[in-house]
Amino acid sequence: MNSIEEFVEKINEVVNTGQFGKLTLSKPRYKSNGLQNIFVRTVELKGQQKLSFNYRHKTKDLTKNFDPPEGFTEISSQLKEKFKHATLLTEEATYQLMINKKGKVTVTTSKPLETQVAATHDKEKIKRAPLDAPYLHQLGITSADGELIPKMADKYRQINKYLEIMDHQIEANVQKKELSLVDMGSGKGYLTFALYDFLWRIKGLDVGVTGIELRQELVDFCNEKAKVCGFEKLQFINQRIEDYTAKKIDILIALHACDTATDDALAKAIGAQADLIVCAPCCHKQVRQQVKGKTQEHPLLKYGIFQERHFEMVTDTIRALILEQHGYQSKVFEFVSNEHTRKNIMLIGAKSKQANSQDASEKISALKKEYHIDFQYLERLV
DSSP: OOSHHHHHHHHHHHHHTTOEEEEEEEEESOSTTOEEEEEEEEEEETTEEEEEEEEEESSOEEEEEEOHHHHHHHHHHHHHHTEEEEEEEESSOEEEEEEOTTOOEEEEEEOOOHHHHHHHHOHHHHHHOOTTOHHHHHTTSBOTTSOBOGGGHHHHHHHHHHHHHHHHHHHHHOOOSEEEEEEETOTTOHHHHHHHHIIIIISOOEEEEEEEESOHHHHHHHHHHHHHHTOTTEEEEEOOGGGOOOOOOSEEEEEEEETTHHHHHHHHHHHHTOSEEEEEEEOOOHHHHHTTTOOOOSGGGGSHHHHHHHHHHHHHHHHHHHHHHTTEEEEEEEOSOTTTOSOOEEEEEEEOTTOOHHHHHHHHHHHHHHTTOOOOHHHHHO
16 A cells, blocks of 8 residues: 555445444644544444544534545545544554655554554444544543543543443333433533433434533533534533423433432423433432431431431332332442442333332332331422
C-alpha cells in the first residue's frame, strides 16, 4: 500500500470481513477550522451496518452515520484534504498511514494493538459506551483524543454497567420503537446522556429523554452539552419531581432521588402506567422517623445502625410490593459494588398481567403490623 486509495480499499475489505476495529484520523493539515480528530467505528442501526463518524472539534463534537460506500468516500476525502495521519485497527494488524509535507504517502503495518482491538471488538462495549462517543468527552470522561481519563475510570465502568442493565430491561419489557423516557433527579447527566446516546445513536430507536433536576446550574450545563452533541430530543428542565405533569412516560428512572422524592417518582410512573420503572432508592427517612419511640421486638433492632439498615430494607420491600399492587412485577438487586457506595440497591418494576395485587396487599399489611408502621409514603400518593 502506497496510496490513499489502497488504504481506503483495505478499510473496505476489513469492514466487509468483520475484522474492522477502529479508525482514527489525526494530525490535521489546518488548525483554523478547529477539527482535531475523526473517529470511525461500525454500528448497527435498524438492522443495517453503518460507519459512525465522530468529528471532534476543540469546542464541540458532531456525529454522522454513513452507509459504508459513502463512509469510504468521506474517509478518502478527509485524508486528501484535511488530515495527514490515520490509524486503522483490525484483528490481524495495525495500519498507519502518514502523509509528509510533499504529499508522499507511507503506510506501515505492525502487530495488532491487542488491548485496543479487543476493546473495540467487545460487542457489549461497542454497542453501549464506546470511548469515542461525543458525550463522554463533553462530560469530562475522555480526552480530546478519545482516551479514558484515569480518574474517571470508575464512572465509565458505572456507565457501562448501567447501560447493560437498561439494555436487558428494555429488550425484555418495552416493545416499542418510539419511547418517552423521564429521568427524575438527573444530576450532572452522566447516565442520562449515556442512555440517550445508546438508545438513539446505537440502537436506532426514536427516543425522547427528559431530565428533571432542581439545580439550575446543572440544567443549564446539561442542555448546553446536549446541544453540542447534537442530541435534539434530550432536554433537561428545572422542576420538582412532584410538579412534573407529563402523562406519557414509557420508562421512568429515578436514581438516588432523596427520601420521599423516590416515592414521588414512583407515583408518577404508576400514574402514567409506565412500561418500565428503574429506581435506586436513597435516604430512607420517612418510615424510620415514623417508628421512633415504638418498641420493636426483633433483637436486631436494638442497635441504631442495624435499625437504620433494616428499615431501609423494609421501606424498599413495601415499595416493591406497592408496584405489584398496581400491576408490576418487581425485582431488587445490586447496582454497583460496596467499594463505591453502600447505596447500591436497584428496584425495577415491569408492567405485567401476572402481578398478584391481592398477595402484595396482604404482605404490605403484615409488614406494617410487624414493625408498627402506620403508612409508607408511596401508599398515600397512589
